[in-house]
Amino acid sequence: MSTQEYAVEQVHRDDIGTKIGMWLFLYSELLLFGGLFFMYSVYRFTNQSDFHIAAKNMNIFIGTFNTIILLTSSMTIALAIAAMQRGKTKLSIFLQFLTIALAIFFLVNKYIEWSHEIAEGNYPGSPTLLAKSHGQILFYGLYYVMTGLHALHVIVGATVIGFMTRFSIKGKINDKNYVRLEAAGLYWHLVDIIWIFLFPLFYLII
């Protein structure tokens, strides 16, 4: 089949291009988070003992729990795409809802965690925090910026998946045309990968 016939058969669509576009966007995200990870590595290197003291205060349980939630949500969106490819629209829509529910669950935990930290007085610029050593202040600054930016990505990702669910219900995303769902999935997996690195760097320094 020539390219010409192919173009007649379906409206002009470049699925590979769409995915490359999404990947390019993900690389721009890598620059954003990469810079923060570099900053983290240098500050940790120059303030090793302070980072250890500050990280002792982190809640490993809630961190681990959130890791499990995000990993599971990554699987559910991957399964949602697989289901859509196989024409199982209802299953796919259910899995997309499940992914959004897990994202909300993650954010609720994040809220509980941050509230706890703030109640203890460990928020940027607080008198309790400013009384601590320079390295500990840096640790908390990075903690709030990096997990905060990540949480923002979770919100955006869940919103994007919400739109995809709407498209799926309306039949705009179907077993013939699901590249948008794939692109949303790619974004969601990036959010997962960032968390895979944030988790040991902030919660598991003992």
Add this chain to the structure above:
Amino acid sequence: MEKPVGHQANTHTYGKYIFVWLALLAFTAITVAVAGINLGNYSIVLAIVIACMKSYLVLTIFMHLKVEQKAFKIFLFVALLFIFITFALLFSDYSFM
């Protein structure tokens, strides 16, 4: 000739996704368990290695890189190479200050 280009191939079975998910959970369990043991400077190395292994699974299976065209893999390689170069230059500076 294959019909919608790059669309038929890039899928895995449900079982594979579930298997990868279980592997990711296992890695998480290992990384948490190991964090409790004091290995000095090796703790951070081990944590990063496990995080890289988890990312590899997510990239290859969940993000379909394993079955995607070669261009996608080259893109990622170049991106990671530059991260590595930046990191190496950064620490060639800080390690000797």
